[in-house]
Amino acid sequence: MQIGAGGLPSGPRCRSSRAGGFSTNPRGTTMARKGSLEAERQAIAKERQALEAREAKLRTNERAASVELMHKSVLGKAPFERVEAFFAALGKLGLDEAEKRLRAS
Known part of the structure; x- marks a missing residue:
C-alpha cells in the first residue's frame, strides 16, 4: 500500500x-455506482411527474378563471344566441385580428 x-x-x-x-x-x-445513477433517474422521473401534475392543475385553474371572467363580462349577461354568434365571428376573424380591430375602435 x-x-x-x-x-x-x-x-x-x-x-x-x-x-x-x-x-x-x-x-x-x-x-x-450503478445504483446511485438509477436512484437519480427515478428522482428526476418523480419530479417530472409532479411538475406535470402541477401544470395540469394550473391549466384547469386557468380555464375556470376564464369562465369566471366571461360570466362577469358583458358576454355573461348577453343572450345565448348573441354570445354564440359572437364566438362564431371571432372564430372566422381569428383572435389576433379581433384584438387588432377592437384596439382600433
Whole structure:
C-alpha cells in the first residue's frame, strides 16, 4: 500500500469511496455506482411527474378563471344566441385580428 497526498492510502488495492458516488476498481479506474445513477433517474422521473401534475392543475385553474371572467363580462349577461354568434365571428376573424380591430375602435 502506498501513501498518497494528504497521508491517505492510495494505489490499485485501495477501494475507498470518493465524493460524488464514484469508486475505484482494482485497476485504478473510476466508475460511477450503478445504483446511485438509477436512484437519480427515478428522482428526476418523480419530479417530472409532479411538475406535470402541477401544470395540469394550473391549466384547469386557468380555464375556470376564464369562465369566471366571461360570466362577469358583458358576454355573461348577453343572450345565448348573441354570445354564440359572437364566438362564431371571432372564430372566422381569428383572435389576433379581433384584438387588432377592437384596439382600433
